[in-house]
Amino acid sequence: MKNFKAVGSRLLQLALVLWAVVTILFLMFRLMPGNPMAAYIDPTFTLEQQQQLMAQFGLDKPLWHQYLIYLGNLLQGELGQSFRYREPVGQRIWILLPNTLILTFSSLIVAYVFGILAGAYLAWRRGSWVEQAAIPLVLTTRAMPEFWLGMVMLAIFSFSLGWLPAGGTRAPGNEYSGFLDLYTSRDFLAHLALPAATLAIYSQGLPLLLMRSNMLDVMKEDFVTMARIKGLSNWTVVVRHAARNALLPVMTSFAIAVGYQLQGNVVVESVFSWPGLGRELVNAVAASDYPLAQGAFLMIALVVIFMNLAADLLYAFLDPRISHA
Amino acid sequence: MPEIAAPAIIKPRRPHILARMFRALRLPMNDPFAAAGLLIYLVFIVVAVFADQIAMHDPTEILYTPAYDLAADLRPGQDGFIMGTTSLGRDIFSQLVYGSRSALLIGITAAFMVALIGSVIGLVAGYFGRWVDAILMRLADIAFGIPFLPFVIVLAAFLKPSIWNVVIAMALVLWRDTARVIRSQVLTLRTRGYVEAARVAGSSDFKIILRHIAPNILPLSFLYGSIAIGWAILTEASISFLGFGDPNSISWGYMLQDAFASQALAKQAYYWFVPPGICIILVVSAGFFITRGYENILFPKLSR
Numbered sequence: 009m010k011n012f013k014a015v016g017s018r019l020l021q022l023a024l025v026l027w028a029v030v031t032i033l034f035l036m037f038r039l040m041p042g043n044p045m046a047a048y049i050d051p052t053f054t055l056e057q058q059q060q061l062m063a064q065f066g067l068d069k070p071l072w073h074q075y076l077i078y079l080g081n082l083l084q085g086e087l088g089q090s091f092r093y094r095e096p097v098g099q100r101i102w103i104l105l106p107n108t109l110i111l112t113f114s115s116l117i118v119a120y121v122f123g124i125l126a127g128a129y130l131a132w133r134r135g136s137w138v139e140q141a142a143i144p145l146v147l148t149t150r151a152m153p154e155f156w157l158g159m160v161m162l163a164i165f166s167f168s169l170g171w172l173p174a175g176g177t178r179a180p181g182n183e184y185s186g187f188l189d190l191y192t193s194r195d196f197l198a199h200l201a202l203p204a205a206t207l208a209i210y211s212q213g214l215p216l217l218l219m220r221s222n223m224l225d226v227m228k229e230d231f232v233t234m235a236r237i238k239g240l241s242n243w244t245v246v247v248r249h250a251a252r253n254a255l256l257p258v259m260t261s262f263a264i265a266v267g268y269q270l271q272g273n274v275v276v277e278s279v280f281s282w283p284g285l286g287r288e289l290v291n292a293v294a295a296s297d298y299p300l301a302q303g304a305f306l307m308i309a310l311v312v313i314f315m316n317l318a319a320d321l322l323y324a325f326l327d328p329r330i331s332h333a
Numbered sequence: 334m335p336e337i338a339a340p341a342i343i344k345p346r347r348p349h350i351l352a353r354m355f356r357a358l359r360l361p362m363n364d365p366f367a368a369a370g371l372l373i374y375l376v377f378i379v380v381a382v383f384a385d386q387i388a389m390h391d392p393t394e395i396l397y398t399p400a401y402d403l404a405a406d407l408r409p410g411q412d413g414f415i416m417g418t419t420s421l422g423r424d425i426f427s428q429l430v431y432g433s434r435s436a437l438l439i440g441i442t443a444a445f446m447v448a449l450i451g452s453v454i455g456l457v458a459g460y461f462g463r464w465v466d467a468i469l470m471r472l473a474d475i476a477f478g479i480p481f482l483p484f485v486i487v488l489a490a491f492l493k494p495s496i497w498n499v500v501i502a503m504a505l506v507l508w509r510d511t512a513r514v515i516r517s518q519v520l521t522l523r524t525r526g527y528v529e530a531a532r533v534a535g536s537s538d539f540k541i542i543l544r545h546i547a548p549n550i551l552p553l554s555f556l557y558g559s560i561a562i563g564w565a566i567l568t569e570a571s572i573s574f575l576g577f578g579d580p581n582s583i584s585w586g587y588m589l590q591d592a593f594a595s596q597a598l599a600k601q602a603y604y605w606f607v608p609p610g611i612c613i614i615l616v617v618s619a620g621f622f623i624t625r626g627y628e629n630i631l632f633p634k635l636s637r
Contacts, residue, residue: 029475144622167598
């Protein structure tokens with residue numbers, strides 16, 4: 009019962025945050041220079057198109073009325089017409105989203121597998137020179153601008169050594185019949201390698217440091233001492249008893265990391281010309297394609313908000329000792 | 334009835350206000366990493382202050398070789414340009430030196446604003462509780478729902494591209510972390526005996542916050558401020574790299590954007606795009622090292 013109420017209030021909070029972010033987005037895109045119609049109408053549209061969009065978004069109405077129409081349109085998934093692509097924004101976003109998600113998840117999974125193993129190892133070898141050297145090194149990877157790391161990787165592996173392609177998702181001229189056909193091709197994976205590695209190097213620090221400090225906490229607990237007293241081997245104690253329990257908060261941090269990663273994607277996608285949401289957002293803002301920019305921003309915000317929710321719920325679910333307060 | 338003379342209260346001599354503030358910050362001087370971080374900061378501050386004396390050229394000036402050719406794409410050491418030149422004939426070393434100015438300016442102003450806004454909101458929410466707390470913490474929830482970098486990009490692009498708009502956009506979002514932590518700290522502080530005593534003695538809320546609670550959270554504000562310095566510098570670099578930065582200021586992010594757009598990667602011009610990245614890493618990790626030293630002092634349980 010108590011948990012039920014807690015989840016209910018968390019969902020209420022979700023609704024509030026969604027409404028607020030959508031409202032901020034509405035206001036933000038009316039801050040921009042020029043008249044408010046520029047948010048939806050490109051001067052090169054035909055008069056007929058212009059009038060249709062005027063009616064659809066109520067651009068001749070007062071601001072509060074526009075706001076209500078905007079909310080209504082959003083609820084129906086209507087995001088307007090992209091200026092540059094001359095197609096609905098929603099459609100454009102559905103094309104880009106898989107690219108962004110593949111990049112995000114492939115890099116994060118690599119980062120988490122490495123981070124968890126290395127973090128557990130460093131906790132086990134606490135005080136050794138390996139640990140002394142590794143921790144500042146890990147902090148340094150967190151201090152790197154992601155796009156700069158991407159540039160260095162590009163210069164080395166693509167331009168100097170010529171091992172991997174420099175950008176995009178496929179070699180020019182290559183056509184693929186379907187979704188799966190493209191995403192499983194060698195060509196695509198070669199293009200994925202550099203941006204994914206860049207993001208993975210940047211992201212591994214979080215799971216690594218978290219895993220290490222959790223391990224150090226858990227190793228002090230009674231049940232670990234007990235396992236040692238029972239005479240279990242070092243390996244069994246570290247892996248079977250300590251690591252399993254230390255893993256929990258690291259797994260919940262994965263959801264938060266997805267949200268952060270999506271924001272970092274904005275720059276890395278731009279460096280590698282990776283056709284994803286982040287790069288499109290940057291291009292749309294630079295080209296004053298406001299409907300598309302608004303749509304891409306909203307999509308990124310939605311993922312961030314729902315990942316925050318997932319992290320909260322997962323945490324409570326995996327560790328029943330946590331009560332929602 | 335003869336009055337009994339109250340014994341004279343001997344007031345201990347209080348150290349100077351500046352000395353007390355400095356001590357209140359509890360700078361982590363005996364942690365080697367933190368000391369290294371402070372040293373890195375110091376070096377960059379000196380470079381930023383004396384940029385005019387250290388730089389050999391105007392960072393935006395188009396330069397020529399002694400043979401009157403455009404000094405474009407020179408390697409380090411060629412014709413006396415110690416770190417080489419850009420494709421447009423500008424001196425990379427001078428740009429790097431001036432870049433430290435905008436980095437520190439942005440880092441410190443953004444960190445100051447983040448720490449100030451976050452601390453004030455955290456203090457007010459934690460101290461007054463009830464509906465004030467509820468409203469402010471829902472605001473923090475909303476700030477956590479805003480994708481940080483896209484938000485800064487859109488604001489920087491729509492408002493006039495300038496350093497200050499980037500700083501304001503960052504402050505509008507990043508106060509959330511500081512506010513949450515300070516609030517929870519204040520929640521425990523306000524139940525302490527000396528706060529109760531002050532309240533019973535009739536101190537006003539304002540005085541209690543200022544005299545009894547704020548000094549205790551100052552190190553925490555400083556900790557979050559030093560984290561924000563790194564964030565701000567990284568964010569400014571990203572914004573400049575994407576082309577939404579202040580066109581009138583030379584920053585490390587601007588240098589990287591210039592190099593990227595001028596095909597420096599294909600030209601193997603490592604001397605052009607590696608140094609700005611190293612500078613960013615140095616300044617940002619200096620902040621991390623100081624932070625770590627701080628955590629060891631503030632949360633001794635964590636240090637092992």
